[in-house]
Amino acid sequence: MSQNIENVQLKGVIFSPSELALVAPDITLTKYIKAGYRPSLRRFNEFKPMIISTAGISRYDISLLNDGKKINELTTVIGSSSIKCGGTSTICTISAGLVEDNFEAVNDYRMRLDADIIVNNDDKNEENEEIDNILGGNLINKNGCVYPVIEIAKGTTGPPGDEEIGLGEKLYETILHSGLINREELKVDVGLKSIDENGNEIILRGDDVGVIKKKFSFVIYARIQVFGKTGPLFDQCYASLVKALSDTKLPEVYLNERESNLRTKSGKRNANINIQSYDLVCDSVKYRKLKLRKDRICWSSTFGIVDLSSLNKEDNEGDIDIITETEEDIEQSILLTDLEGEAENNLSKRISVLSNGEGFFTSITIEKGNGSRITTDIIKQALELSQVRAKDMIPKF
Amino acid sequence: MVLSVAESAFIYDSLVSSHPSRPDSRKPTQYRPLKANCGFLPNSNGSSRIYNPDGTECISSVKAKVIRSNNISDLINVEINIFGEKDNTTLCQHLTTLIKESLNDSFDFNALKLTDKYYFQLYIDISILYLPEDFRYSSYTFYSILSLISMGVYLALKSAKLPLLVSDKKDFEVEEEPTFSDDWEVSSYLIPRDSISTFQPALVFIVGIAGNTVIIDPSLEEEHVLEHGVCVTWSNSKITTPIQSLALSTSNNKAIKPNLVIKSMDLVEQVAGDVINALNTISEQEIDEFDVVF
Amino acid sequence: MNTVDRRRRLGPSNAIPLSFPSVESNSDIENTSVSSFNEQKLFIQLSNIPTATGSSFLQLGNNLLLASVYGPRPSFKRTFNSKAVLKITFHSSPFLSSRQTESTFNNNNNNNNNNHLNSDIDPEYQIVNSVILSTLETACSNLILLDQYPKSSIDIFVNLINTDKSTKFIELLSLIHTAVNLALIDSGISVKNFPSSIVSSSSSSSSSSSSSSSQIFINSIHSDIYDNDDEKDLQNEELLTFYIPKSTNNNTNIKSTLKDSIDDAIKQSRALRSELSQFCYNKL
Numbered sequence: 009m010s011q012n013i014e015n016v017q018l019k020g021v022i023f024s025p026s027e028l029a030l031v032a033p034d035i036t037l038t039k040y041i042k043a044g045y046r047p048s049l050r051r052f053n054e055f056k057p058m059i060i061s062t063a064g065i066s067r068y069d070i071s072l073l074n075d076g077k078k079i080n081e082l083t084t085v086i087g088s089s090s091i092k093c094g095g096t097s098t099i100c101t102i103s104a105g106l107v108e109d110n111f112e113a114v115n116d117y118r119m120r121l122d123a124d125i126i127v128n129n130d131d132k133n134e135e136n137e138e139i140d141n142i143l144g145g146n147l148i149n150k151n152g153c154v155y156p157v158i159e160i161a162k163g164t165t166g167p168p169g170d171e172e173i174g175l176g177e178k179l180y181e182t183i184l185h186s187g188l189i190n191r192e193e194l195k196v197d198v199g200l201k202s203i204d205e206n207g208n209e210i211i212l213r214g215d216d217v218g219v220i221k222k223k224f225s226f227v228i229y230a231r232i233q234v235f236g237k238t239g240p241l242f243d244q245c246y247a248s249l250v251k252a253l254s255d256t257k258l259p260e261v262y263l264n265e266r267e268s269n270l271r272t273k274s275g276k277r278n279a280n281i282n283i284q285s286y287d288l289v290c291d292s293v294k295y296r297k298l299k300l301r302k303d304r305i306c307w308s309s310t311f312g313i314v315d316l317s318s319l320n321k322e323d324n325e326g327d328i329d330i331i332t333e334t335e336e337d338i339e340q341s342i343l344l345t346d347l348e349g350e351a352e353n354n355l356s357k358r359i360s361v362l363s364n365g366e367g368f369f370t371s372i373t374i375e376k377g378n379g380s381r382i383t384t385d386i387i388k389q390a391l392e393l394s395q396v397r398a399k400d401m402i403p404k405f
Numbered sequence: 406m407v408l409s410v411a412e413s414a415f416i417y418d419s420l421v422s423s424h425p426s427r428p429d430s431r432k433p434t435q436y437r438p439l440k441a442n443c444g445f446l447p448n449s450n451g452s453s454r455i456y457n458p459d460g461t462e463c464i465s466s467v468k469a470k471v472i473r474s475n476n477i478s479d480l481i482n483v484e485i486n487i488f489g490e491k492d493n494t495t496l497c498q499h500l501t502t503l504i505k506e507s508l509n510d511s512f513d514f515n516a517l518k519l520t521d522k523y524y525f526q527l528y529i530d531i532s533i534l535y536l537p538e539d540f541r542y543s544s545y546t547f548y549s550i551l552s553l554i555s556m557g558v559y560l561a562l563k564s565a566k567l568p569l570l571v572s573d574k575k576d577f578e579v580e581e582e583p584t585f586s587d588d589w590e591v592s593s594y595l596i597p598r599d600s601i602s603t604f605q606p607a608l609v610f611i612v613g614i615a616g617n618t619v620i621i622d623p624s625l626e627e628e629h630v631l632e633h634g635v636c637v638t639w640s641n642s643k644i645t646t647p648i649q650s651l652a653l654s655t656s657n658n659k660a661i662k663p664n665l666v667i668k669s670m671d672l673v674e675q676v677a678g679d680v681i682n683a684l685n686t687i688s689e690q691e692i693d694e695f696d697v698v699f
Numbered sequence: 700m701n702t703v704d705r706r707r708r709l710g711p712s713n714a715i716p717l718s719f720p721s722v723e724s725n726s727d728i729e730n731t732s733v734s735s736f737n738e739q740k741l742f743i744q745l746s747n748i749p750t751a752t753g754s755s756f757l758q759l760g761n762n763l764l765l766a767s768v769y770g771p772r773p774s775f776k777r778t779f780n781s782k783a784v785l786k787i788t789f790h791s792s793p794f795l796s797s798r799q800t801e802s803t804f805n806n807n808n809n810n811n812n813n814n815h816l817n818s819d820i821d822p823e824y825q826i827v828n829s830v831i832l833s834t835l836e837t838a839c840s841n842l843i844l845l846d847q848y849p850k851s852s853i854d855i856f857v858n859l860i861n862t863d864k865s866t867k868f869i870e871l872l873s874l875i876h877t878a879v880n881l882a883l884i885d886s887g888i889s890v891k892n893f894p895s896s897i898v899s900s901s902s903s904s905s906s907s908s909s910s911s912s913s914q915i916f917i918n919s920i921h922s923d924i925y926d927n928d929d930e931k932d933l934q935n936e937e938l939l940t941f942y943i944p945k946s947t948n949n950n951t952n953i954k955s956t957l958k959d960s961i962d963d964a965i966k967q968s969r970a971l972r973s974e975l976s977q978f979c980y981n982k983l
Binding site for chain 3: 495498499501502506510546548633643644645646647648649650651652655658659660661662663664666667670674
């Protein structure tokens with residue numbers, strides 16, 4: 009018996025590449041990277057091609073089929089986009105609501121708190137203004153925002169996951185702080201629909217309308233559906249949101265006068281008039297385009313940083329020559345663009361840059377993650393790459 | 406109820422044989438005994454309680470409210486509450502849709518019309534008090550309960566009484582809310598009893614199909630082996646919509662042959678008249694008893 | 700349900716949804732669309748979601764649908780399951796919600812509580828989630844050989860991305876079933892036979908009024924038995940599910956015309972099936 013035990017030898021387990029990728033994605037990744045490639049067979053700084061298009065499903069999109077010039081009356085979608093990047097596709101639809109300015113989130117203390125801005129309107133002294141300027145001014149009053157809801161198709165049902173919530177939050181923050189949408193742009197010029205002496209419908213605007221004292225703004229909702237997720241999604245979601253916003257058309261809004269007439273006609277005269285009630289109706293045909301601030305349109309690039317140092321020490325057969333150009337530094341960090349696949353998705357060190365392609369950035373996020381420190385070189389490299397990418401991609405919006 | 410392979414094979418074989426026999430020796434057209442009474446909820450306009458021998462019990466109540474609307478699709482509201490089930494499950498939602506659809510289809514909305522402007526709005530609340538314990542873990546989809554619910558709603562509607570309007574019927578030019586007599590003695594039935602000219606609310610029948618056999622009112626054991634279910638609506642002595650196929654359980658599903666759809670409708674035509682008569686008798690009897698009590 | 704979703708930013712709660720009055724459209728377009736529904740060109744793309752086992756994208760006019768099948772995946776829940784558990788989810792864009800009746804679980808977005816608009820909608824066009832789900836559940840449980848996948852679960856998702864006003868609910872229903880059928884075929888999950896779904900509107904020529912048409916929706920497969928005679932072979936069709944909506948006129952007896960309309964539907968269904976199977980065959 010004892011002999012038998014002595015004879016037992018540990019056998020090496022051999023995995024096929026596809027099995028290894030499943031069992032130990034991180035080992036696969038380092039193996040690939042040592043060979044100078046990534047599991048997706050792209051080079052380290054090679055971006056994925058992205059196909060950007062309008063989805064053509066908004067209200068104002070003229071359907072290509074049969075009845076050529078009809079507006080799709082059913083949806084309240086006013087802007088849409090569809091983006092395909094590798095196997096991942098996103099569909100973004102934009103809709104809107106109307107909100108009375110006085111009651112709106114602008115004055116909601118909690119909302120201000122959310123946006124890191126607390127402004128005391130009553131005594132606005134110089135000191136406060138200074139702080140305002142440091143914080144980027146009264147953002148909520150200047151910049152419009154979008155309320156995004158992200159849905160990632162994972163093949164399961166249930167409440168929104170961490171990633172979905174996080175992405176939504178990040179998109180909201182990004183749009184608000186980048187100032188992509190001017191708040192003034194969302195203000196509604198409410199008209200009054202009426203019938204003139206000749207029986208024609210006319211729409212009164214501006215000073216002609218004495219009745220409307222209340223001011224209204226559009227609230228923009230976005231719904232982004234992601235199918236076939238392979239890596240971090242922020243870049244693609246941001247791109248689809250910007251594309252959809254640039255496609256967005258805001259309807260004309262008017263107060264329906266006929267509605268109030270109906271109320272008074274029946275029953276006793278003036279019995280049921282309710283002056284406070286208004287009926288905001290959108291014109292089913294007329295619209296204006298939502299103008300975005302051109303200089304604030306950015307492209308988002310997320311980079312992952314992979315360390316090879318520690319693994320090199322363990323692994324003697326590692327062929328360092330291929331990857332390291334600077335021999336004296338064993339601690340090698342490599343910047344990867346457009347992360348894809350499970351192993352790359354697990355990288356905790358990230359740099360996310362929003363660049364407008366002209367040397368300006370609206371947001372730079374660096375996640376320290378685990379492992380060695382992030383060097384300035386890497387950050388510089390990331391900023392440069394994102395510039396190049398942005399220059400390339402922004403014209404495609 | 407979990408049946409062994411042998412048990413379900415036996416039940417299935419006896420159902421599909423040339424002389425089909427059911428586990429409880431019923432005829433294909435025969436219902437299980439039911440108990441029902443109506444008008445027992447004092448603060449609703451109409452109510453009914455109906456229960457099966459297997460313990461499934463359904464309480465329905467009809468409440469009327471005055472609404473200023475002429476939008477007919479708003480007038481009947483149905484809510485189904487199943488003990489232990491959330492109300493957003495497919496089962497609940499679909500039962501609600503089917504009942505509502507069947508009623509909307511058959512209802513004579515003139516019965517609800519009060520004046521030119523005002524209508525009665527009906528709220529039909531249905532509550533299923535008991536579902537067999539192992540429902541969640543079994544293969545049953547429980548659409549078969551639809552038949553019971555539908556009979557319950559029928560009875561509740563038949564027993565519903567509406568108060569007498571004392572204000573003017575023609576109020577197109579007058580701004581006045583309708584007022585009612587507070588004497589229940591003069592109230593009238595929602596569905597008038599003088600049988601000839603009136604409408605009957607819809608009844609939904611569940612027909613089970615196995616092989617070439619069609620059976621009405623399948624019991625739990627039978628559902629387990631049935632291949633397909635069909636829901637057929639009957640109102641005003643003819644078959645109406647919605648007609649739909651349903652999976653009564655997920656254990657032995659098969660597609661259905663077209664001729665069996667026709668066959669199941671024949672079956673409903675055979676039994677519907679008797680069921681209506683039986684239900685009418687119940688609704689008329691029990692109300693009298695209720696009156697005697699008070 | 701009046702719960703506020705605090706997990707996501709859904710915008711101010713007092714926002715009024717956009718309401719568009721309907722354009723007085725020239726009615727002749729509306730009428731022709733009914734007949735042309737089955738004649739419109741159908742765009743199909745399969746396997747467009749790499750992470751799903753099978754998926755299909757369908758476009759017919761303004762109707763955009765995406766169906767995806769995940770699984771069979773191991774399911775370790777509860778007791779032993781001798782066959783796969785089927786779960787079907789239907790999502791439709793919240794911005795289309797003016798046509799929907801029931802609140803789905805993702806419906807607590809405060810931007811779509813425009814229920815007051817429902818009243819204007821013709822019931823023929825109303826999207827009823829429960830009917831979609833129950834017919835899908837019936838059809839799929841009849842179609843998939845669930846016995847072959849014990850202790851596992853199969854999830855089917857249908858996304859309605861866009862639709863328009865001239866598509867009737869029942870027509871949409873058949874599109875949804877077609878999308879699911881194709882996604883199932885694409886997934887390679889064992890099914891009994893090649894399914895196809897169709898809406899057949901047979902205008903009963905016997906009755907005087909020309910507008911009386913009874914519609915029937917069927918999703919069907921061919922059974923194992925074949926017959927050389929085409930008419931007799933109609934009996935060999937098996938219906939996975941069927942749905943007969945409210946007919947436009949109440950006077951006709953449904954039963955009397957049912958047999959013809961089922962036969963008619965089966966014929967159309969077979970015509971569609973031969974085209975779809977040809978399409979799938981070419982994809983192989």
